[in-house]
Amino acid sequence: MRHLISPLDFSVEELDKLLALAGDIEKNPQKYAHVCDDKRLATLFYEPSTRTRLSFEAAMMNLGGKVLGFSSADSSSAAKGESVADTIRVVSCYADIAAMRHPKEGAALVASMASSIPVINAGDGGHQHPTQTLTDLLTIHSLKGRLGDMTIGLCGDLKFGRTVHSLIEALVRYANVRFYLISPEELRVPSWIREDVLEKNHIEYKEVERLEDALPELDILYMTRVQKERFFNEEDYVRMKDFYILDMPKLELAKKDMYILHPLPRVNEIAVEVDSDPRAAYFRQAQYGVYVRMALILTLLEVKLPC
Numbered sequence: 001m002r003h004l005i006s007p008l009d010f011s012v013e014e015l016d017k018l019l020a021l022a023g024d025i026e027k028n029p030q031k032y033a034h035v036c037d038d039k040r041l042a043t044l045f046y047e048p049s050t051r052t053r054l055s056f057e058a059a060m061m062n063l064g065g066k067v068l069g070f071s072s073a074d075s076s077s078a079a080k081g082e083s084v085a086d087t088i089r090v091v092s093c094y095a096d097i098a099a100m101r102h103p104k105e106g107a108a109l110v111a112s113m114a115s116s117i118p119v120i121n122a123g124d125g126g127h128q129h130p131t132q133t134l135t136d137l138l139t140i141h142s143l144k145g146r147l148g149d150m151t152i153g154l155c156g157d158l159k160f161g162r163t164v165h166s167l168i169e170a171l172v173r174y175a176n177v178r179f180y181l182i183s184p185e186e187l188r189v190p191s192w193i194r195e196d197v198l199e200k201n202h203i204e205y206k207e208v209e210r211l212e213d214a215l216p217e218l219d220i221l222y223m224t225r226v227q228k229e230r231f232f233n234e235e236d237y238v239r240m241k242d243f244y245i246l247d248m249p250k251l252e253l254a255k256k257d258m259y260i261l262h263p264l265p266r267v268n269e270i271a272v273e274v275d276s277d278p279r280a281a282y283f284r285q286a287q288y289g290v291y292v293r294m295a296l297i298l299t300l301l302e303v304k305l306p307c
């Protein structure tokens with residue numbers, strides 16, 4: 001039985017297959033409409049979510065399956081003090097696969113060790129978010145036709161942004177990928193990303209504070225929101241929250257074939273005027289999230305694929 005806890009749980013070859021499957025699902029959705037008729041997905045969300053939870057649920061429904069679950073810690077037995085290990089043991093009796101989001105780092109890993117069904121990490125604190133990474137890889141591949149040979153700028157809250165950590169970890173496995181890490185001093189990537197991921201793999205990267213210094217060189221700009229819920233005090237958040245605002249004058253500096261991604265939700269970091277620029281890809285990215293989660297469910301459940 002397999003789980004998806006970290007973006008490295010799939011090899012590059014397995015990822016290629018998964019992205020190809022997601023591509024086929026996009027082209028031929030009807031072919032997959034009943035492949036999970038007898039399956040159930042449990043969504044165990046201890047933290048707020050719109051896209052991740054609903055895209056998982058939509059993905060399972062598109063495959064003909066059913067969904068059950070909860071969308072906040074207070075509506076589950078966590079409020080009574082139940083551990084994630086006990087919860088997943090019980091959920092294993094009700095569902096065939098589970099997606100879990102939790103504010104504690106490592107929660108999905110702990111759950112997977114007690115589970116008799118595949119567990120998907122749908123975000124564990126400020127640590128990892130591997131299914132957003134699958135979404136991001138499918139988006140980049142669909143827009144650019146490749147995952148290597150490019151300069152990627154990640155901008156905003158690189159310290160607490162779990163989507164950033166997982167995306168960097170996944171992308172360093174492709175040839176000739178360079179990074180601009182664009183953040184205020186206080187929100188730089190954690191040292192495990194710098195040392196164990198970037199330096200260990202001899203990846204070229206620059207840490208800069210001004211978005212304008214990186215923009216002209218980028219093939220992909222990955223914007224992120226300042227992660228309010230991970231700050232210890234409100235004052236620091238207020239000081240940081242509008243540090244970056246991508247607007248049309250700044251976008252003038254970018255290449256014509258650069259694409260802007262954002263895991264969403266957006267707060268102020270991308271001006272609404274940018275949405276109509278052809279380079280804005282964040283809403284398309286949310287759509288890709290459904291195809292890739294369909295492909296992931298099929299892969300982890302080892303469903304026999306229609307020919």
Ligand code: NCD
Pocket residue numbers: 051052123129132162163224225263264265
């Ligand atoms: C992200 C998350 O939850 O980490 N959202 C998402 O899943 N699309 C990013 C964020 O909340 O800023």
